Amino acid sequence: MTNPVTILTATVAALALAGCAASDNANGPTVISYDHGALDTLLELGVDDQILALPHQGLPEYLEGMQARLPDAGSLKLPDQELIGQLTPGLVLMTGRQGAELQVEVARLAPVRDVTLPEGDYREAVNARVTSLAGYYGLEAAAGIKLDALWQHVAEQKAAVPAGSTVTVVTHNDGNLSLRSEPVVYELLDLTAATVPDAVQPVTRGERTFYPVTADILADMAPDTLLVVDRSAAIGGEPLAPQALQSTLNQAGASTRVVVLNPGLWYLSGGGLQSVRLQVDEVVDAVR
Known part of the structure; x- marks a missing residue:
């Protein structure tokens, strides 16, 4: 059919x-x-x-x-x-x-x-979309220069990240947290993800698959930095209370630092010449 x-x-x-x-x-x-x-x-x-x-x-x-x-x-x-x-x-x-x-x-x-954005390598996906959009205006050469400058900036920022630190990215939605496979963090900056316990199992809803986690699970994972993409805040809902999450992690003995990323930039945007640069800078500022 x-x-x-x-x-x-x-x-x-x-x-x-x-x-x-x-x-x-x-x-x-x-x-x-x-x-x-x-x-x-x-x-x-x-x-x-x-x-x-x-x-x-x-x-x-x-x-x-x-x-x-x-x-x-x-x-x-x-x-x-x-x-x-x-x-x-x-x-x-x-x-x-x-x-x-x-x-x-x-x-x-x-x-x-x-x-x-096409599936697969994130950098190549961004390259393809930028070049394609530039083609409508005969600006392929200018796009190439812009992309070279972007990837040079990413390389410089990547070099500024402390070696050996671990990072976990989660999405917050209406009080719930789920692991987020974020290519800016794990592909462009090549940061090390904290180990995920076997107890974390996927949940499928429609065509989407989630990996729900709790504050206790995050405390067991104990990443050096926990980056939060707040979907609720991005769409006008009740935002995450980061202090409460930070307190729970501290009480469990984790030295994790909780950083809420710019909601609109991360949940509603991305993959552009400006947004990729802004996202990279925000992550590097958070983990340094």
């Missing part, structure tokens, strides 16, 4: 190809982006004037300066389709966060491009 998601994705691609050429101008397509990493890449490449609108709801701090001069395009989960129809962008950037069915709906209004 044919996978309905495959059909939806193919439909989006066909609609995008049909409309993209007509919507482009001499400088490349005008854009509305529902992926903040793609947006910060376009900003870093200097094509600000081609951005027509952006989702204001939940906008990460590092992009908040854009709100004053661009209209509100909705949220990452609920794009403002009426606005898209009014502005008729040359390109709407979306990801799996919006879902294939919503991409098809938006593709009836304007060409859609799915900019979800």
